[in-house]
Amino acid sequence: MRSDMNESQRTFWKKYIAKARLDMSYAAYTKVPVSWKDENAVCPFNRLYCIREGEGYVRIGDQTYYPKPGELYLLPAGSDQAYGTISEDTFGKYWCHFTAKIGDLDLFQILQTSPFIPLKDPEAFQLQFDQLIAYAKSDELTSEFRINAILLEFIAAYIEQSEVVKLNIASTPTFEKMNSVLQYMEQHIAENVSVDTLSRIAHYHPNYFINAFKQFTGYSPIQYMNHLRSEKAKDYLTTTELNVSQIADMLGMELSYFSRMFREQTGFKPTAFRELKPKIPADFSAH
Structure with missing residues (x-):
């Protein structure tokens, strides 16, 4: 986060971004078909893609990326998003869609991060994602707590490992x-x-x-x-x-x-x- 903040400002923004309300709509592991392709102007939710195998592309705004196995991508809500295949060796990927709102704002409108991070321990991350998928299918009363706990862990790790983290105080x-x-x-x-x-x-x-x-x-x-x-x-x-x-x-x-x-x-x-x-x-x- 911005290094020009004093301690009380930093304390405020730490607590402010922690107020984000999470709501996950989908989580799964998919080996995508060759026909996998779409464009979403100003997508209203965040996408997390953890690439396990294969190749393809994602586009965030006007930047196109070619994710590699072991990388975790965040396509933030409010951005123009696109994705597709480039060969028959398609992505095998863990993915989820979620919102993270603070009032009417999206968390990743306020906090700008790197488009992707290399995972330090892909196998451990994939085990967590398997748990996330299981909780998404669960009827247990506490399943939403478990989902939020895992998502918060993912978000915290993503922010901590991003090369660039900027507080966008002029987002609205x-x-x-x-x-x-x-x-x-x-x-x-x-x-x-x-x-x-x-x-x-x-x-x-x-x-x-x-x-x-x-x-x-x-x-x-x-x-x-x-x-x-x-x-x-x-x-x-x-x-x-x-x-x-x-x-x-x-x-x-x-x-x-x-x-x-x-x-x-x-x-x-x-x-x-x-x-x-x-x-x-x-x-x-x-x-």
Whole structure:
């Protein structure tokens, strides 16, 4: 993910992308026929292709690829997708179709990754895919949990092993506006920032802004500001010798309100939290 983020921004985006709601529609292993070919303009779902044998092509947007055995391809939702055969030695492939939504956005609109990764352990991956296929056919009450767990493992591994991972914060106008609001809140963390001020930054009516903000972040504006303050407070508690009263002052909060807010956010009193982790030595924190 972007290296120019500070710690609180990174924490937010880690939690934000983890809100993706998964829904798998198909999973199978197929030795495709020679007639296997199709084009899908702005496909509404993601495709995962794990190539086991044979040859063919896939196209994502205007780029054409010729997958090899042991490679895992992701054809992201919202992209123009095409695929087909190039000989009688056709693909034998594990595949699945799924959506991964955060609100109205597709996860891989927000997070841009490499088009494919080489699998570190193809046999282990194929065993997992066999489990995925079995759970897709299962009537067990917990089968959807199992499907989501495997898909999440696939997605996490794919992101971690991608050569390129970019956060596309301009994927929609709403996304860009809300990112500007989040940056403003972080820059004014010690101030009493009003909803009117934030709604003007987003160019929304205040009532609409509150709903849009909560849909985007999962928090109300005050809840998100308190989240930012508790993250900053945790940093102060573990890397400085500032006392709790000084930390509250630096965050623009009354001591009693700060202590209550911190406990609500973390489950710990500030002094108890300080005891959880060893403090960074002063000569390190100064650099």
